[in-house]
Amino acid sequence: MVILASTSAYRASLLRRLLDRFEQASPGTDEDPLPGEAPASRAARLAEAKARAVAVLRPGCVVIGSDQVADLDGTVLDKPGTVHAAHKQLSASSGREVVFHTAVCVIDTAGVAALHVDETRVHFRPLSPLDIERYIERERPLDCAGSFKCEGLGIALFERIVNEDPTALIGLPLIATCRLLRDAGIALP
Secondary structure, X not given: OEEEOOOOHHHHHHHOOOOOOOEEOOOOXXXXXXXXXXXXXXXXXXXXXXXXXHHHHOOOOEEXXXXXXXXXXXXXXXXXXXXXXXXXXXXXXXXXXXXXXXXXXXEOOOOOEEEEEEEEEEEEOOOOHHXXXXXXXXXXXXXXXXXXXXXXXXXXXXXXXXXXXXXXHHOXXXXXXXXXXXXXXXXXX
């Protein structure tokens, strides 16, 4: 059995591209940053912590944990939660580059963890206050790091995206996930 250590609808939708059957479980992990923790390190630590939290409860299962941290010149852009916070994040990102660190950790049936961190560079086009207001009103990206959904209208906010795996920006790098699942003994095409 494969378990996704996340209740995220976005990650579940991505994983369904690979697997017909899996379960989801809430890891209940404290996601507060550690003092001085770099964004990529935070993503890696949290992905592994989520996977381990569920693996302890479900021994003998393959568990997938993932986390994403958005970095704007050293400032972490968490999920905004409110329209005001989303507007503030998108205003700060206007005309700039935001780096998204998306980590995936797979724990095999023996409890051995394997980890990958993907880096995606998102170059925002200059955004007017009206552009931002219209976007937030239409898509309501309040539960997304960086305040956008690239799989939806959010793509219109960018000049370009530079990455190795386009699914990483949505929340689960499927290319690495495939490799880690195969290494854990899960048969994939």
